[in-house]
Amino acid sequence: MNGIVAYGVYLPCHRLDRKAIGEALGVPAGKGTRAVASYDEDTTSLAVEAARVALRRAPGLSPAALYFATAEPGYLDKTNATAIHAALDLPQTVGAFDMLGSIRSGAGALRAALDAGRPTLAALSDIRTGLPGGGDERDGGDAAVAFLCAPGTVSLPALAEPIAWASASAEFLERWRRPGDRASRQWEERFGEHAYLPLGEAAIAEALKQAGLTAQAIDHLVVAGPHGRAAKRLAAGAGTKPGAVADDLTGVIGNTGTAHAGVLLADALERAKPDDLIAVVSLADGADVTIWKATAAVAAGRPAATVAQQAASGRPVPYATFLTWRGFLDREPPRRPDPQPPAAPPAFRAEAWKFGFTGSRCQACGARHLPPQRVCLKCRAVDRMAPERLADVPASIATFSVDRLAYSLSPPVVVAVIDFEGGGRFQCELTDVDPRAVAIGDRVSMTFRRLITAQGVHNYFWKARPITAGGTA
Amino acid sequence: MASNGIRDRVAIIGMGCTPFGEHWDKSVNDLLVDAATEALNSAGVPIDAVDAFWLGTLFSGQSGLTLSRPLKIDYKPVSRLENYCATGSEAFRNACYAVACGAYDMAMAIGVEKLKDSGISGLPNIGAPEDGTKAGLTAPAMFSLLAPAYAKKYGLDEALLKDVMTRIAWKNHKNGALNPRAQFRKEVAKDVIARSPLVAGPLGIFDCSGVSDGSAAAVIVRAEDAHKYTDKPLFVKALSFIAGPATGPIDPDYDYTTFHEVVASAADAYRQAGIKDPRAELAMAEVHDCFTPTELILMEDLGFAARGTAWKEVLAGTYDLEGELPVNPDGGLKSFGHPIGASGLRMLFEAWLQLRGEAGKRQIPSVARGRKLALTHNLGGAPGECVSFVSVVGSEPSA
Numbered sequence: 001m002n003g004i005v006a007y008g009v010y011l012p013c014h015r016l017d018r019k020a021i022g023e024a025l026g027v028p029a030g031k032g033t034r035a036v037a038s039y040d041e042d043t044t045s046l047a048v049e050a051a052r053v054a055l056r057r058a059p060g061l062s063p064a065a066l067y068f069a070t071a072e073p074g075y076l077d078k079t080n081a082t083a084i085h086a087a088l089d090l091p092q093t094v095g096a097f098d099m100l101g102s103i104r105s106g107a108g109a110l111r112a113a114l115d116a117g118r119p120t121l122a123a124l125s126d127i128r129t130g131l132p133g134g135g136d137e138r139d140g141g142d143a144a145v146a147f148l149c150a151p152g153t154v155s156l157p158a159l160a161e162p163i164a165w166a167s168a169s170a171e172f173l174e175r176w177r178r179p180g181d182r183a184s185r186q187w188e189e190r191f192g193e194h195a196y197l198p199l200g201e202a203a204i205a206e207a208l209k210q211a212g213l214t215a216q217a218i219d220h221l222v223v224a225g226p227h228g229r230a231a232k233r234l235a236a237g238a239g240t241k242p243g244a245v246a247d248d249l250t251g252v253i254g255n256t257g258t259a260h261a262g263v264l265l266a267d268a269l270e271r272a273k274p275d276d277l278i279a280v281v282s283l284a285d286g287a288d289v290t291i292w293k294a295t296a297a298v299a300a301g302r303p304a305a306t307v308a309q310q311a312a313s314g315r316p317v318p319y320a321t322f323l324t325w326r327g328f329l330d331r332e333p334p335r336r337p338d339p340q341p342p343a344a345p346p347a348f349r350a351e352a353w354k355f356g357f358t359g360s361r362c363q364a365c366g367a368r369h370l371p372p373q374r375v376c377l378k379c380r381a382v383d384r385m386a387p388e389r390l391a392d393v394p395a396s397i398a399t400f401s402v403d404r405l406a407y408s409l410s411p412p413v414v415v416a417v418i419d420f421e422g423g424g425r426f427q428c429e430l431t432d433v434d435p436r437a438v439a440i441g442d443r444v445s446m447t448f449r450r451l452i453t454a455q456g457v458h459n460y461f462w463k464a465r466p467i468t469a470g471g472t473a
Numbered sequence: 474m475a476s477n478g479i480r481d482r483v484a485i486i487g488m489g490c491t492p493f494g495e496h497w498d499k500s501v502n503d504l505l506v507d508a509a510t511e512a513l514n515s516a517g518v519p520i521d522a523v524d525a526f527w528l529g530t531l532f533s534g535q536s537g538l539t540l541s542r543p544l545k546i547d548y549k550p551v552s553r554l555e556n557y558c559a560t561g562s563e564a565f566r567n568a569c570y571a572v573a574c575g576a577y578d579m580a581m582a583i584g585v586e587k588l589k590d591s592g593i594s595g596l597p598n599i600g601a602p603e604d605g606t607k608a609g610l611t612a613p614a615m616f617s618l619l620a621p622a623y624a625k626k627y628g629l630d631e632a633l634l635k636d637v638m639t640r641i642a643w644k645n646h647k648n649g650a651l652n653p654r655a656q657f658r659k660e661v662a663k664d665v666i667a668r669s670p671l672v673a674g675p676l677g678i679f680d681c682s683g684v685s686d687g688s689a690a691a692v693i694v695r696a697e698d699a700h701k702y703t704d705k706p707l708f709v710k711a712l713s714f715i716a717g718p719a720t721g722p723i724d725p726d727y728d729y730t731t732f733h734e735v736v737a738s739a740a741d742a743y744r745q746a747g748i749k750d751p752r753a754e755l756a757m758a759e760v761h762d763c764f765t766p767t768e769l770i771l772m773e774d775l776g777f778a779a780r781g782t783a784w785k786e787v788l789a790g791t792y793d794l795e796g797e798l799p800v801n802p803d804g805g806l807k808s809f810g811h812p813i814g815a816s817g818l819r820m821l822f823e824a825w826l827q828l829r830g831e832a833g834k835r836q837i838p839s840v841a842r843g844r845k846l847a848l849t850h851n852l853g854g855a856p857g858e859c860v861s862f863v864s865v866v867g868s869e870p871s872a
Contacts, residue, residue: 337598342605350604370723371606377720399622399729401674403614405595415610417618419725427722428608440625451605459605 002149003158008053015314034254037142039325039409040449043070046144047123048448063121065095069109086355106258107282119150126257141254145262159301164211168203169286196230203287215239219276220268224261225283267307341457360385368424478745479573484699484706487516490822493687494656502543508688516692524577529564529584530814557853559862562817583690586812615855616764617674622729638765649808680765685810689818710865711745713738721857734861735774742863756844759820762805820849828868
């Protein structure tokens with residue numbers, strides 16, 4: 001049976017203060033903040049960032065398959081998991097599959113990864129919003145989480161193992177959105193509560209029964225779902241011991257939909273002691289409950305930046321900027337040529353570079369090249385190159401500019417010439433950066449982004465971002 | 474293997490240059506007819522006398538038909554070429570070689586660009602379909618990368634560097650104010666330049682060349698034939714064109730304070746022309762001031778100042794109209810804008826006027842003091858990945 005041998009959470013750095021919504025629209029908008037994916041992020045790029053963190057802990061283990069779950073896919077028809085697969089530089093033999101369209105697909109992807117019978121990576125990602133002034137805009141959040149599921153080994157022990165699992169499915173119209181719609185719709189709130197509670201109670205009872213436990217034995221209870229009131233009531237009435245119900249983080253990052261149960265599981269793992277029992281309930285179109293037992297290795301699996309640290313290290317984004325990024329505020333573009341989408345054949349030929357950030361190293365003189373070259377820039381040797389991935393190599397800024405003329409959803413564009421540790425130079429955009437704070441010599445790390453979307457094509461590539469004390473670099 | 478050059482083998486006998494600016498009322502065809510006609514009249518020859526044509530344009534047309542159609546050229550060779558911002562100079566270089574080798578008796582080099590019809594700021598997109606991984610820097614951003622690198626290397630603070638950049642823009646606008654063909658014919662106060670809205674890095678609007686339409690042309694014959702047409706031909710002393718390996722953006726050893734391509738093409742041109750000390754020997758230089766930091770660095774790359782000292786020379790007025798070595802006496806790209814295909818020939822046109830003593834209010838004193846050589850320079854591309862052109866022309870053949 002697979003357990004979790006590695007995980008990663010990616011919370012985008014931007015936070016929208018709910019007060020700002022209230023002030024702009026003259027409506028009550030509550031307290032706290034929500035996490036906001038940047039203008040150059042989508043659910044695919046968020047998933048890449050989370051999965052990179054997970055795979056960093058398991059350098060020797062390649063999953064046999066990748067399952068990507070989101071309710072907000074970049075593409076339909078075309079698989080999104082293949083871009084994640086390529087960005088993670090996974091072998092061609094690794095299957096890559098989407099589980100799309102609904103929040104429950106997150107619980108399904110993790111379950112499928114546990115049941116896969118071979119090492120499997122599940123990446124759960126979401127970007128949540130709704131019409132301006134609505135509850136979904138206010139209470140939603142953006143995040144991704146990835147779990148590498150495999151049997152634990154001596155060199156890569158499991159961090160937590162599932163000891164019981166139960167589902168309760170039912171068909172009812174509580175929250176829905178047609179493909180292409182910009183916002184979800186929801187039935188009257190009290191109806192959802194009525195429908196969800198018995199399903200959650202039944203699934204929890206069944207899982208506890210399978211595990212031979214009572215609710216009192218649970219050390220950490222996580223309930224996540226699109227229906228906030230139902231989730232809170234289910235948690236409050238579950239009968240666990242005092243203090244077991246985890247903070248659902250919605251006050252700081254919002255409800256991250258497809259990713260949320262996974263994010264809260266990761267947060268619980270970061271607080272868990274060995275042998276702690278963690279019950280995770282996903283309350284979405286039914287209920288899916290997993291009871292986990294933390295292993296002795298649980299502390300060793302904690303990434304450099306914990307969920308709590310990431311949640312606390314956000315930077316504010318103005319409400320008008322948020323609306324612009326999400327497409328609810330159509331701003332006047334600069335008088336510049338329309339951005340061009342990447343062409344399919346060049347992107348196909350350059351997959352290892354474009355998605356994997358794989359350059360080349362000259363085998364004659366050692367010079368690194370980004371993008372990969374056939375003729376060495378230093379010694380001019382021809383076709384003596386070996387591929388070398390630099391996605392995880394830090395770099396420093398050699399020179400830079402703040403481009404106020406270039407087209408961007410979030411001007412100004414900050415561009416930098418960066419030199420990688422161990423050699424290699426590249427010129428690229430900086431992101432998650434304060435244009436006033438950039439300096440020559442600053443250290444940066446690479447991050448996978450959606451540069452633009454033009455003519456219906458997403459242009460995925462890498463940018464650099466400052467390495468900060470609390471960052472995920 | 475050698476770059477031998479064609480020193481004094483060919484000469485310019487006539488030139489034309491349209492006013493540069495927003496020619497809402499003129500087409501590419503109109504600009505070409507204007508410039509070609511002026512050049513032919515200047516040489517005193519009919520178009521039938523020209524044996525072959527080289528047309529430089531980046532965006533404004535393809536093939537020789539772009540020129541033969543408006544001029545109704547009767548079944549003659551017309552080449553169309555581009556080489557980024559050196560496009561006009563490349564037309565000139567190729568026309569010179571064709572005459573020098575004896576293939577033709579008389580050739581015309583003509584450049585044109587009509588940028589204002591696109592309706593956008595800056596330059597249109599060009600190029601083949603791509604994989605979407607190139608950083609989409611605008612031209613001012615690419616050249617603004619020079620500024621912090623130069624300042625850091627030579628210990629200038631931001632304010633001092635901005636003063637230097639402002640001084641360059643101020644000087645070029647001051648020169649352009651005296652030029653009836655310039656797009657901008659007004660002096661601009663330094664504080665207006667310094668406080669103009671930022672475009673990229675420390676570059677304000679006034680640190681950037683404008684966007685304009687224009688055309689310029691030259692008629693070239695063998696040097697020995699030149700005096701049949703004019704008493705004051707310009708002899709071609711050197712033509713150097715260099716394409717770099719474009720490794721700057723991927724080579725950690727490139728420091729963004731020089732254009733290696735310019736250094737190489739200047740050395741080649743000086744060798745061809747027999748110039749030992751360009752600052753002491755040249756009467757003037759027209760250089761590619763696409764952005765103010767570009768002109769600053771060109772002063773060092775072209776050998777007009779020692780490394781790390783051009784900023785002091787700029788502030789001291791060395792390159793002013795009355796200075797030791799006037800740079801961009803016609804106002805430069807700053808005052809003319811940069812219709813790509815035309816700019817190189819526009820620069821040559823200023824050399825034509827100045828060395829012949831026909832520059833009017835802009836006439837530089839260095840010519841009267843006996844200097845007889847002028848340099849023109851273009852670069853195209855971006856720091857670390859560019860093409861560079863340097864020519865030297867002179868009013869007298871070598872002894």
